[in-house]
Amino acid sequence: MSALSTPRKWEQYFWPLLACALFLALWHYAVLWSGTRIFPSPREVERGMVELIHQHVLWGDIADSLRRVAIGFGAAVLLGVPIGLTLGWYPAADQVVNPTMQLLRPISPIAWIPVSIILFGVGDDAAIFLIFLGAYFPIVVACINGVSNVPAMYRRAGRNFGLTPAQLLRRVIFPAALPQILIGLRIALGIAWLVVVAAEMIAVDSGLGYLIIDSRNSGKRYDLVVAAMLLIGVIGLILDLAFRRLERIKSVRWGFRNAS
Amino acid sequence: MPYTMSFTEDTTPTTTATKLSVDHVNMTFTRDGKATPVLEDINLEVREGEFICLLGPSGCGKSTLLNTMAGFLQPTSGAIRIDGEPVTGPDARRIFVFQERGVFPWLTVEGNIGFGLSKLPREERARRIAHYIRMVGLEGFEQSYPNELSGGMKQRLEVARALAVNPDMLFLDEPFGALDSITRLVMRGELLRIWEAERKTIIFVTHDIDEAVQLADRVVVLNSRPASIQQIVEIDIPHPRSLSDPRYLELRDGIFQQIGLAHKV
Numbered sequence: 001m002s003a004l005s006t007p008r009k010w011e012q013y014f015w016p017l018l019a020c021a022l023f024l025a026l027w028h029y030a031v032l033w034s035g036t037r038i039f040p041s042p043r044e045v046e047r048g049m050v051e052l053i054h055q056h057v058l059w060g061d062i063a064d065s066l067r068r069v070a071i072g073f074g075a076a077v078l079l080g081v082p083i084g085l086t087l088g089w090y091p092a093a094d095q096v097v098n099p100t101m102q103l104l105r106p107i108s109p110i111a112w113i114p115v116s117i118i119l120f121g122v123g124d125d126a127a128i129f130l131i132f133l134g135a136y137f138p139i140v141v142a143c144i145n146g147v148s149n150v151p152a153m154y155r156r157a158g159r160n161f162g163l164t165p166a167q168l169l170r171r172v173i174f175p176a177a178l179p180q181i182l183i184g185l186r187i188a189l190g191i192a193w194l195v196v197v198a199a200e201m202i203a204v205d206s207g208l209g210y211l212i213i214d215s216r217n218s219g220k221r222y223d224l225v226v227a228a229m230l231l232i233g234v235i236g237l238i239l240d241l242a243f244r245r246l247e248r249i250k251s252v253r254w255g256f257r258n259a260s
Numbered sequence: 261m262p263y264t265m266s267f268t269e270d271t272t273p274t275t276t277a278t279k280l281s282v283d284h285v286n287m288t289f290t291r292d293g294k295a296t297p298v299l300e301d302i303n304l305e306v307r308e309g310e311f312i313c314l315l316g317p318s319g320c321g322k323s324t325l326l327n328t329m330a331g332f333l334q335p336t337s338g339a340i341r342i343d344g345e346p347v348t349g350p351d352a353r354r355i356f357v358f359q360e361r362g363v364f365p366w367l368t369v370e371g372n373i374g375f376g377l378s379k380l381p382r383e384e385r386a387r388r389i390a391h392y393i394r395m396v397g398l399e400g401f402e403q404s405y406p407n408e409l410s411g412g413m414k415q416r417l418e419v420a421r422a423l424a425v426n427p428d429m430l431f432l433d434e435p436f437g438a439l440d441s442i443t444r445l446v447m448r449g450e451l452l453r454i455w456e457a458e459r460k461t462i463i464f465v466t467h468d469i470d471e472a473v474q475l476a477d478r479v480v481v482l483n484s485r486p487a488s489i490q491q492i493v494e495i496d497i498p499h500p501r502s503l504s505d506p507r508y509l510e511l512r513d514g515i516f517q518q519i520g521l522a523h524k525v
Binding site: 151153154156157159160161162171172175176178250251252253254255 | 356358
């Protein structure tokens with residue numbers, strides 16, 4: 001593409017905003033023409049959003065959701081990264097564990113809800129456990145792949161300079177695998193944010209997931225339901241954008257497609 | 261012995277010490293129960309400070325030979341000795357230089373050159389890094405990452421990383437193969453300049469006849485699969501070598517014929 005065909009500054013914002021406006025218009029008129037009394041229009045959702053913001057529970061709910069994600073995701077990182085690196089480093093161990101892991105991996109964290117409640121009772125721990133499960137497997141798999149995809153040349157160069165296996169892991173294998181590990185962490189964070197909403201609908205009585213189910217149960221406030229949904233979308237987007245900033249750190253930037 | 265071509269198997273004079281000796285080395289790869297001989301009875305003596313080119317067509321096994329010399333592969337039979345000691349594995353005294361892809365992309369130019377120097381005190385480390393950055397002409401790029409450098413700069417960086425640990429041998433595996441022909445010519449000059457300054461023993465693998473004749477003290481011409489030594493050609497032209505020198509052309513043409521290539525395109 002020539003420089004001439006790159007979009008101008010105003011176009012970069014104009015078309016996405018137009019798409020957003022069209023979506024809102026479609027929504028507005030769909031509500032209007034169908035004559036539904038249950039599903040809220042964008043205006044009603046906006047009023048719901050303002051109402052939520054004025055009620056102080058909203059900030060508590062957001063903080064609770066973020067706290068659960070932080071703990072569950074953090075635990076998955078602390079456990080998953082060392083385990084994944086080890087399995088990638090010892091392919092023999094990976095071959096032993098891998099079939100079991102592949103069997104557990106496709107099970108949705110939602111399916112674990114009853115087990116989680118048996119293990120931890122109804123409460124925070126059950127929700128955090130579900131988030132942990134959702135984040136754990138993508139992290140482990142990314143670490144295994146990251147380590148086994150390190151070019152043999154880098155390992156050889158490291159050995160040539162007389163590194164011990166521990167030094168090789170720290171100074172060559174880990175930094176070489178880091179871009180792939182970061183991609184895995186980003187996917188895991190996205191999943192954690194999906195799971196927290198589901199977990200909060202069942203196991204606890206706070207958080208954005210609880211806000212949705214509570215708004216429906218206490219008086220069918222669908223304007224609040226949709227407002228909470230939009231908030232979940234916005235916060236998820238912010239988390240993802242924040243995480244992507246890590247990809248710009250120079251020592252990992254080489255591993256991403258847009259590296260210059 | 262000016263203007264005669266030497267086809268002797270071994271031209272080691274007794275004046276300088278033998279650095280590397282390859283003694284009846286055979287190598288067989290076994291895959292799916294099928295044995296493929298790759299190296300066949302290789303015998304070679306390399307003197308201290310000598311520049312040797314291993315020359316042969318792609319896939320002939322010359323890289324395998326280089327890898328066994330560097331200790332990354334064990335020969336099926338025969339022995340490789342460096343300074344009289346059998347080679348049992350890679351060693352920081354002998355650095356292998358890959359094509360420029362061997363530099364670590366997560367480290368800066370400084371980080372790469374200092375990679376093998378972590379045991380040194382901070383000041384000595386900084387001094388050596390600065391010295392080799394100057395030597396390979398990467399001043400001003402100390403904080404750059406490899407993906408911000410050109411292919412030729414990456415190649416110089418890898419050579420600098422190897423030299424920084426002060427090895428006594430360098431193994432270079434088609435180091436300039438990925439560069440364009442102009443950069444390649446410049447890099448040959450740079451390598452010779454560094455070699456003349458540091459006098460390391462260099463084993464250089466190439467499939468480029470001109471490159472071999474321009475660089476080496478002796479060119480080891482290998483047969484294809486299994487690789488065996490066809491001849492060893494002594495290049496008795498002092499550096500800098502003129503590419504239109506009749507002796508240069510004579511030696512080059514001799515190797516062309518030896519390999520069995522028609523000399524016309």
